Amino acid sequence: MRRDDGRTALGVDVGGTKTEILLAGRGGRVLAETRIPTDPEGGAEATLRHAAAAAHEAFGAAMDEAAAVGVSVAGQVGRRGVLLGAPNLGWTGVDVRRLTIAAFDLPTVVVNDVRAATWAEWRLGAGRGVRDLVVLFIGTGVGGGAVIGGRLLEGADGIAGELGHLTVVAGGRRCHCGNLGCLEAYCGGWALEERAGQAALADPAAGAALVRLAGSAEAITGEVVAAARKAGDALATRLVEETGDMLGAAVVGLVNALNSRRVILGGGVMDGFPDLLDRTVAAVQERALPAARKRVEIVRAGLADDAPALGAADFALVRRPRMQR
Amino acid sequence: MRRDDGRTALGVDVGGTKTEILLAGRGGRVLAETRIPTDPEGGAEATLRHAAAAAHEAFGAAMDEAAAVGVSVAGQVGRRGVLLGAPNLGWTGVDVRRLTIAAFDLPTVVVNDVRAATWAEWRLGAGRGVRDLVVLFIGTGVGGGAVIGGRLLEGADGIAGELGHLTVVAGGRRCHCGNLGCLEAYCGGWALEERAGQAALADPAAGAALVRLAGSAEAITGEVVAAARKAGDALATRLVEETGDMLGAAVVGLVNALNSRRVILGGGVMDGFPDLLDRTVAAVQERALPAARKRVEIVRAGLADDAPALGAADFALVRRPRMQR
Numbered sequence: 001m002r003r004d005d006g007r008t009a010l011g012v013d014v015g016g017t018k019t020e021i022l023l024a025g026r027g028g029r030v031l032a033e034t035r036i037p038t039d040p041e042g043g044a045e046a047t048l049r050h051a052a053a054a055a056h057e058a059f060g061a062a063m064d065e066a067a068a069v070g071v072s073v074a075g076q077v078g079r080r081g082v083l084l085g086a087p088n089l090g091w092t093g094v095d096v097r098r099l100t101i102a103a104f105d106l107p108t109v110v111v112n113d114v115r116a117a118t119w120a121e122w123r124l125g126a127g128r129g130v131r132d133l134v135v136l137f138i139g140t141g142v143g144g145g146a147v148i149g150g151r152l153l154e155g156a157d158g159i160a161g162e163l164g165h166l167t168v169v170a171g172g173r174r175c176h177c178g179n180l181g182c183l184e185a186y187c188g189g190w191a192l193e194e195r196a197g198q199a200a201l202a203d204p205a206a207g208a209a210l211v212r213l214a215g216s217a218e219a220i221t222g223e224v225v226a227a228a229r230k231a232g233d234a235l236a237t238r239l240v241e242e243t244g245d246m247l248g249a250a251v252v253g254l255v256n257a258l259n260s261r262r263v264i265l266g267g268g269v270m271d272g273f274p275d276l277l278d279r280t281v282a283a284v285q286e287r288a289l290p291a292a293r294k295r296v297e298i299v300r301a302g303l304a305d306d307a308p309a310l311g312a313a314d315f316a317l318v319r320r321p322r323m324q325r
Numbered sequence: 326m327r328r329d330d331g332r333t334a335l336g337v338d339v340g341g342t343k344t345e346i347l348l349a350g351r352g353g354r355v356l357a358e359t360r361i362p363t364d365p366e367g368g369a370e371a372t373l374r375h376a377a378a379a380a381h382e383a384f385g386a387a388m389d390e391a392a393a394v395g396v397s398v399a400g401q402v403g404r405r406g407v408l409l410g411a412p413n414l415g416w417t418g419v420d421v422r423r424l425t426i427a428a429f430d431l432p433t434v435v436v437n438d439v440r441a442a443t444w445a446e447w448r449l450g451a452g453r454g455v456r457d458l459v460v461l462f463i464g465t466g467v468g469g470g471a472v473i474g475g476r477l478l479e480g481a482d483g484i485a486g487e488l489g490h491l492t493v494v495a496g497g498r499r500c501h502c503g504n505l506g507c508l509e510a511y512c513g514g515w516a517l518e519e520r521a522g523q524a525a526l527a528d529p530a531a532g533a534a535l536v537r538l539a540g541s542a543e544a545i546t547g548e549v550v551a552a553a554r555k556a557g558d559a560l561a562t563r564l565v566e567e568t569g570d571m572l573g574a575a576v577v578g579l580v581n582a583l584n585s586r587r588v589i590l591g592g593g594v595m596d597g598f599p600d601l602l603d604r605t606v607a608a609v610q611e612r613a614l615p616a617a618r619k620r621v622e623i624v625r626a627g628l629a630d631d632a633p634a635l636g637a638a639d640f641a642l643v644r645r646p647r648m649q650r
Contacts, residue, residue, distance in 0.1 A: 076616045084616045085616045130481075132481040132485075148473050148476075149476060149478075151473075151474060153473060153474075153583070154474060154584075155583060155584025155585070156455075156456065156621075157584055157616065157619075159616050162582055162614055162617065163582050166491070167493055167574040167577055167578040168492055168495045169493075169494055169495055170494055170571050170574035170575075177614055178611075180574075181574065182578075245496065246495050248495075249495035249505075250492065252490075252492055252504055253491035256488075256491065257485065257487055257490070258478070258485050259481050259485035260480070261481035286503075287505065289410075289484075291401045291409045291410045294482075295481065
């Protein structure tokens with residue numbers, strides 16, 4: 001047993017439907033990877049015990065070399081590894097750190113999944129070599145993170161980075177979070193679908209192509225919008241342009257406020273609508289403060305779906321948690 | 326000469342119309358203070374030489390004890406004390422650090438005036454004891470700053486903190502910076518006056534009281550709006566409420582994004598419309614993410630107009646610049 005050599009660590013990303021488990025070496029080398037379904041209702045303790053069993057089965061003797069576990073969770077993680085909020089998992093108040101130590105018998109750090117992915121992009125992905133960066137992941141929801149002066153943004157309670165809940169239209173669309181006019185309420189996948197459905201109902205002629213493709217206004221998905229857009233549909237084009245305008249407005253503000261060197265954009269909506277990147281670049285070049293826009297780079301995320309697990313493992317390698325029960 | 330004891334430092338705040346000069350001890354004790362008019366067209370070199378002469382005249386032998394100078398400037402200050410942008414002074418490209426060393430014969434740090442005031446609020450004002458805070462100064466323009474994890478937010482080029490140029494209404498009012506829908510384009514003093522004039526012209530009946538007080542729609546000032554508001558005028562009340570809604574929208578987003586422990590609001594517009602504070606507190610309590618709003622405090626700025634000079638002096642005491650020519 002050489003647990004303290006710090007050369008490999010486990011990354012465990014607990015999502016709402018699956019838990020990704022990998023073994024990573026220094027520099028983000030993924031040595032092995034496996035996954036299990038998450039059963040949120042079965043509880044955190046069972047999920048982490050299953051994850052540990054799956055890791056032992058998949059990684060075998062290599063488990064003996066692992067120095068630590070980094071756990072990435074879809075929820076707000078307090079400074080001691082207790083979940084302050086975890087709506088998708090229903091695990092608010094759960095001490096994930098303690099449960100992981102019990103399941104894996106290894107020192108553990110717990111980190112929010114978006115923060116873990118931000119860490120991964122910074123250390124191993126599109127953010128390498130930069131000390132000031134912002135990351136936005138635009139999927140069903142919109143999450144984010146930042147590195148400020150070479151340190152991961154954490155916040156007073158360890159829950160900073162909710163960049164999807166920056167207000168971009170004061171008094172605007174209702175967000176799932178309860179605020180009005182959040183970035184997510186325009187650019188999140190759910191919001192894009194909601195906007196498409198509402199637009200199709202409000203103007204049936206304009207929405208005809210989308211409704212035909214989807215079956216009904218309520219059934220319009222991001223994929224349907226993307227397909228209609230490719231076919232040159234005017235409403236789909238307008239929806240995507242508006243999405244880009246909202247994203248651009250948020251990124252202009254972030255560049256002005258944080259003077260980041262690099263802005264990294266990732267997530268399913270970015271993948272589905274590749275020209276959102278160009279619209280965002282154009283917005284920043286046209287409207288951000290000259291001194292702030294001069295050297296900023298707006299780029300695509302560099303890592304794949306396993307970024308949270310990879311980031312959590314690398315975070316554990318760097319932070320070198322000690323065993324505390 | 327005991328220049329290296331680090332116990333006192335000069336603070337020089339170069340504004341568009343006046344230059345404030347003070348001598349400060351540790352803990353922000355102001356030992357002496359003086360001011361001269363700024364003559365931007367006379368150039369930075371003359372201004373700083375005059376400032377040094379005024380300091381010698383006003384502070385006498387105490388000048389020999391000063392260990393350093395902190396210069397606060399209304400402009401974007403690059404990492405080496407060269408102005409990257411200074412629209413109010415017209416000194417873009419000027420090496421303020423070198424000119425200050427030449428004028429005062431003391432080691433010098435140069436810092437943006439809003440950043441200096443942020444530092445002052447953090448170390449000596451309403452932000453004491455907190456490691457994560459945001460400051461918004463809402464005057465004619467809107468500036469800001471932040472402390473993140475116990476460090477002043479600087480940004481990749483040293484120009485972070487332009488919180489007045491966060492977008493709060495995508496595609497909204499044109500800001501002086503060229504962007505659309507900036508916080509400043511609603512809450513800055515100039516914007517409040519512009520909005521009031523436009524509203525009075527658009528609806529003369531509603532604007533009658535404001536126009537009567539000001540003489541014309543174009544002449545409506547913040548003071549006029551404040552007076553009409555006190556008298557119960559409906560348009561003035563609506564204008565102030567809208568200002569509060571925009572400020573609230575921005576602060577909700579900042580609290581979500583940065584998870585600050587404290588938000589400090591200062592500047593002439595805050596002083597002129599005291600209940601903007603309550604509206605902002607209400608917005609955060611109603612609409613920020615529960616975990617982020619739980620422990621955040623929204624408070625008034627604690628220092629007076631000399632905060633930039635005081636902050637620059639204290640910054641110099643803490644940073645202990647060395648003499649480099």
